[in-house]
Amino acid sequence: MSQAPEIKVSEVTKVVYSDVKKLAHTIVKDLSVTFRSGRSSALLGHNGAGKTTTIKLVLGLVRPTRGNVSIDGLPVAEAQRRRIGYMPEVNRIPPVLTPMEVMDYHLATYRPEQLRDGARSRAAIEESLRHVELWDHRNKRVGKLSKGMARRLAWAQATIHDPTVLILDEPMSGLDPTGRMAMREWISGFRRAGKTIILCSHELVTVGELCDDVNILNKGKLVYSATNEDYQGAYRLSLSGIDEAATAAMREGARLPDFRRARREGFAVHLDFFDYAAAASWMLAALQRGVVVTGFAPVSIFDEDVLLKYFGKELES
Amino acid sequence: MGPMLTIMRQSFLLLRRDKIFLPAVVSGVMVTLFANLASDWGIEEFRKILFDVGALGFHLTGCLVATFWGTKTISEARTDGSLEIQLAAPVSRVSWLVGKYLGLVLGLILLWILTMIFWQAIMLANNFGLMEQPQLLFFAFQLIEWALVAAVAVFYSTFAGVTIALFATFSTWLAGLVSFPVSQNLPPFADGWSVAVVKWLARVWDLRQFNLSAYATGVEKISPGELQVRAGYGVILVLIIITVSCIFFRRRDVMA
Numbered sequence: 001m002s003q004a005p006e007i008k009v010s011e012v013t014k015v016v017y018s019d020v021k022k023l024a025h026t027i028v029k030d031l032s033v034t035f036r037s038g039r040s041s042a043l044l045g046h047n048g049a050g051k052t053t054t055i056k057l058v059l060g061l062v063r064p065t066r067g068n069v070s071i072d073g074l075p076v077a078e079a080q081r082r083r084i085g086y087m088p089e090v091n092r093i094p095p096v097l098t099p100m101e102v103m104d105y106h107l108a109t110y111r112p113e114q115l116r117d118g119a120r121s122r123a124a125i126e127e128s129l130r131h132v133e134l135w136d137h138r139n140k141r142v143g144k145l146s147k148g149m150a151r152r153l154a155w156a157q158a159t160i161h162d163p164t165v166l167i168l169d170e171p172m173s174g175l176d177p178t179g180r181m182a183m184r185e186w187i188s189g190f191r192r193a194g195k196t197i198i199l200c201s202h203e204l205v206t207v208g209e210l211c212d213d214v215n216i217l218n219k220g221k222l223v224y225s226a227t228n229e230d231y232q233g234a235y236r237l238s239l240s241g242i243d244e245a246a247t248a249a250m251r252e253g254a255r256l257p258d259f260r261r262a263r264r265e266g267f268a269v270h271l272d273f274f275d276y277a278a279a280a281s282w283m284l285a286a287l288q289r290g291v292v293v294t295g296f297a298p299v300s301i302f303d304e305d306v307l308l309k310y311f312g313k314e315l316e317s
Numbered sequence: 318m319g320p321m322l323t324i325m326r327q328s329f330l331l332l333r334r335d336k337i338f339l340p341a342v343v344s345g346v347m348v349t350l351f352a353n354l355a356s357d358w359g360i361e362e363f364r365k366i367l368f369d370v371g372a373l374g375f376h377l378t379g380c381l382v383a384t385f386w387g388t389k390t391i392s393e394a395r396t397d398g399s400l401e402i403q404l405a406a407p408v409s410r411v412s413w414l415v416g417k418y419l420g421l422v423l424g425l426i427l428l429w430i431l432t433m434i435f436w437q438a439i440m441l442a443n444n445f446g447l448m449e450q451p452q453l454l455f456f457a458f459q460l461i462e463w464a465l466v467a468a469v470a471v472f473y474s475t476f477a478g479v480t481i482a483l484f485a486t487f488s489t490w491l492a493g494l495v496s497f498p499v500s501q502n503l504p505p506f507a508d509g510w511s512v513a514v515v516k517w518l519a520r521v522w523d524l525r526q527f528n529l530s531a532y533a534t535g536v537e538k539i540s541p542g543e544l545q546v547r548a549g550y551g552v553i554l555v556l557i558i559i560t561v562s563c564i565f566f567r568r569r570d571v572m573a
């Protein structure tokens with residue numbers, strides 16, 4: 001298996017013109033973002049933030065007005081696209097085809113050499129359809145499949161050629177809880193295998209579980225970018241109440257070298273530390289003072305106050 | 318070449334399962350039946366009426382199906398987003414477009430064969446025996462026209478939505494049917510520019526070239542050389558239109 005590539009979007013601007021009045025509309029502006037090799041990166045943002053356009057730039061479906069997109073330093077071309085598996089947000093599979101035909105077509109376009117060996121290609125299709133539990137429905141028309149089944153087929157289609165890059169746009173949409181669990185497991189499998197993953201989703205819990213890096217877009221610009229390493233070992237201590245003891249504890253904690261920040265939220269106080277040991281020792285001290293500790297947990301890159309800042313009301317709702 | 322053939326195969330499969338396909342075959346059959354009945358009622362020579370009426374229906378059915386399929390194959394793929402996933406694959410846009418067009422032509426050939434079988438049955442039922450070379454050529458030229466109309470539909474679909482592409486193709490097809498007669502009947506007061514434009518259009522876009530009904534019924538004689546020129550004209554037009562379509566399509570962004 002070839003090594004998972006790095007994808008670089010460098011100072012890309014994309015301007016589109018409306019069909020009728022030919023008004024210019026900038027979808028993405030001076031965007032620079034790197035999806036690192038073997039990492040799972042989240043691409044977040046409001047609707048219309050430019051996430052889908054960024055994905056299309058990476059897939060070569062949209063050409064940048066300015067700037068460039070490269071995969072391992074090479075421009076996006078046919079050879080590079082062979083390494084990518086893509087699962088769009090909405091099922092784009094013609095409803096009159098059967099899963100068998102869909103997979104056959106896909107394998108033929110991604111791995112034409114495999115077509116020469118009929119038995120091998122059939123075995124690959126069977127394995128892939130069995131993996132997503134669609135083998136028994138292989139001759140049913142896609143239009144007759146349930147939404148969840150169609151999503152599973154989209155996953156099978158995106159991964160049958162064993163891509164080293166996986167681009168997933170809202171992979172959980174339309175799936176029931178069991179389907180979501182399975183999808184999470186499949187994505188985790190790709191992550192463990194060291195593939196490069198780009199994940200677009202509005203489900204922050206899912207993104208938090210599956211991603212190493214986070215990139216937030218707003219109005220076509222990158223407004224936040226962080227990696228798991230930035231928060232490695234960081235812990236959050238949550239205290240109840242705003243009484244004197246908690247306030248004093250907060251002030252005292254703020255003077256410690258490993259302290260990151262403090263935040264009030266209603267009647268609670270959250271203290272973030274860069275280091276587990278510092279957080280734990282400080283917690284013990286706080287407990288001895290009679291402060292009620294309501295939480296002690298690692299801080300993720302999907303720290304909700306950061307996300308709140310960029311997502312605003314959408315996240316609160 | 319491999320990916321192009323794969324796309325052609327899938328395009329053909331999609332069209333074969335398209336809702337228009339069966340009505341198109343039925344319509345082709347019904348038109349032939351009607352032509353058969355009309356020939357019985359007519360006072361003119363039976364075979365001439367069969368070909369005049371039947372050919373009109375055959376011509377209309379094929380060209381309309383080519384228009385619908387041509388726009389559907391490309392425009393609909395763009396609007397419903399299936400184009401997005403197909404072009405995310407390692408397939409060049411030229412391969413995709415040409416593959417789609419070839420699949421479309423295969424679909425038209427299948428429709429043509431099915432209608433021809435029925436036509437032959439009608440001829441046998443009326444004791445005309447098997448089709449002769451002029452009649453076969455008549456149908457072969459009709460197929461060239463279908464393929465040409467399909468190419469026009471593909472061309473418009475590379476940059477326009479379904480509705481616009483449909484109407485533009487329909488208008489272009491009609492223009493091709495009337496360009497020559499109009500150029501021959503321009504009023505004497507028409508200004509020089511108009512005359513030049515209409516005459517030029519009649520020279521480059523004259524679909525009348527593919528109507529051999531008079532030749533098929535023995536009313537008109539056309540030399541083999543002339544037939545070759547007409548067939549070549551059709552093939553060259555198809556090549557030009559598909560090449561221009563590819564040039565347009567290569568530059569387009571894929572946005573559903």
